[in-house]
Amino acid sequence: MADRIGDEVNQVVELIYTHTGKVVITGIGKTGIIGKKIAASLASTGTQAIFINAAEALHGDLGIVSRGDVVIAISNSGESEEILNVVQTIKKLACPLVAITGDVNSSLAKQADYVLDVGVQREACKIGLAPTTSTTAALVMGDALTVCLMEKRNFQPENFALYHPGGALGRRMLTQVRDCMTDIVPMVSESTSFKDVIAEVSLKRLGITMVCNKAGKVTGIITDGDIRRATQKYTDFQNLRAADFMSHSFKRIEASLMVNDALEIMDRYKITTLAVVEKEVDDAPIIGILHIHHVYGFAKHY
Secondary structure: OHHHOOHHHHHHHHHHHHOOOOEEEEEOHHHHHHHHHHHHHHHOOOOOEEEEEHHHHOOOHHHHOOOOOEEEEEEOOOOOHHHHHHHHHHHHOOOOEEEEEOOOOOHHHHHOOEEEEOOOOOOOOOOOOOOOHHHHHHHHHHHHHHHHHHHHOOOOHHHHHHHOOOOHHHHHHHOEHHHHOEOOOOEEEOOOEHHHHHHHHHHHOOOEEEEEOOOOOEEEEEEHHHHHHHHHHOOOOOOOEHHHHOEOOOOEEEOOOEHHHHHHHHHHHOOOEEEEEOOOOOOOOEEEEEEHHHHHHHHHHO
16 A cells, blocks of 8 residues: 555645545445544544445435535445445535545546545455455555644644543643652652662652752752662672762653653653653752653553
8 A cells, every 4th residue: 555655645635634624434334434434533633524324325414515525435346336326416516526446447436536546456355255455455545644634734642632532642641740740759868878779769669769969959860770780880889879870860841741741751761750840940949750650550540
């Protein structure tokens, strides 16, 4: 299918993007099920879309279609009687018609304004008849359209969350860091012994402890990884102090930012914990710690 993504796909993306109406997808049988999924994906990513069953369309559901809509008809053979009957009305309404079909020479393709070729050599099943490969190809083409339109619309995580407020993913992206973090901040001084550093990390169960100087200013962080590296590097643990093996730099995030922003930072730097500040300014006090378990635990709780 990757080889089929070309000028005509670009034209259909532009057509949908610039049209003021909605996208109406129609199909029947197994392709109808694929059509439902494509419509759902478009609708949840910023493109107004709806699915109508071709058989039901012939008995009143065509009233959903308005001038200015873009109609996408899905038929592997391109000869489905129900689909072809729907096309006649679509033509009268002067709606642009996009055919997703496995036969570019079919009756549907000849009447369409745009043809997206999803033809396959054969179905995957033993008898070569059950829609398997063909429906997968149609689904891939629909997903390609969806992703391209997301790019055109600059669809962002916060937009996704707006359309998915009921799911854990949506809640996660609509949630501020301050709502997930813990206000328990593990802390030791630069002069804290190696043994007591381990005790603080173990007691607070976050895999880290912050380190501060005599003035109370946070000067670094010690992670589980820093402790392991210290055991390999040093032999005199009796005299080892936090300042000897702490990391001076650490990642911070503002409490008002979204949890999704925190996850992007964690992923980029391959870390699991962030220090939380009210404002990202020099010497800003740390008001909490966000651990990746807090994020997924919060989503699971809801």
